[in-house]
Amino acid sequence: MILATSxxxxxxxxxxxxxxxxxxxxxxxxxxVMNILETLLNKQVIVRSHMAGVYFGTLVDAQLCDARSPHAxxxxxxxxxxxxxxxxxxxxxxxxxxxxxxxxxPLEWSVIFDVIEILPLSDAAARNLxxxxxxxxxxxxxxxxxxxxxxxxxxxxx
Numbered sequence: 001m002i003l004a005t006s007x008x009x010x011x012x013x014x015x016x017x018x019x020x021x022x023x024x025x026x027x028x029x030x031x032x033v034m035n036i037l038e039t040l041l042n043k044q045v046i047v048r049s050h051m052a053g054v055y056f057g058t059l060v061d062a063q064l065c066d067a068r069s070p071h072a073x074x075x076x077x078x079x080x081x082x083x084x085x086x087x088x089x090x091x092x093x094x095x096x097x098x099x100x101x102x103x104x105x106p107l108e109w110s111v112i113f114d115v116i117e118i119l120p121l122s123d124a125a126a127r128n129l130x131x132x133x134x135x136x137x138x139x140x141x142x143x144x145x146x147x148x149x150x151x152x153x154x155x156x157x158x
Contacts, residue, residue: 030064037062037070037118044121046080046093047072050114054080054089056121056129060109072112079104081135093119096128102135 037059046056050069057077064070085098097103121129 033064033070034062040118040120044126045072045074046089046117046119046121046125047074047112047115048089048117049112050116052112052114055110055112056080056126057106057110059118062115062118069114069116070118072115072118073109074112075109076106077110078106078129078132080129089117089119092129093125094122096125097132099132101132103129103132105134105136105138106130 040059041061043059044056045059046054047059048054055074055077057074059072060075061073062070080092080097081102081104083092083097083101083103085101086092086095
């Protein structure tokens with residue numbers, strides 16, 4: 001299947017007829033979503049999952065189970081349990097959070113299932129978020145690199 005560029009998608013969505021030879025029959029929701037996800041690969045993002053919460057990290061891979069529920073593989077990932085200083089994830093993606101936000105220690109990687117929102121992080125937001133203190137019930141001398149992500153449906157991920 002031929003993938004269209006974001007500009008071609010915008011032309012189709014806004015009713016512009018010239019899409020550089022692409023036919024509207026070739027455009028699917030899955031293609032649209034994958035085109036957007038490809039632009040975010042290897043970038044710092046914030047991810048909202050349907051049931052697992054909010055995370056940020058580097059988007060390494062994203063796969064579609066169907067067009068409405070992509071799964072994301074994040075590297076150097078931290079979970080945001082609660083935040084202060086932002087009204088919504090868009091605010092966090094632009095500027096980060098303030099204390100007393102609760103952000104878990106980093107994991108080497110995590111697979112986030114049933115993703116409903118992925119936003120690119122600004123450089124300022126990424127610096128702010130990674131600088132936040134760890135919120136954890138682990139002893140302060142615990143090696144956070146050995147912590148494993150637990151997903152109730154999948155068990156412990158290696």
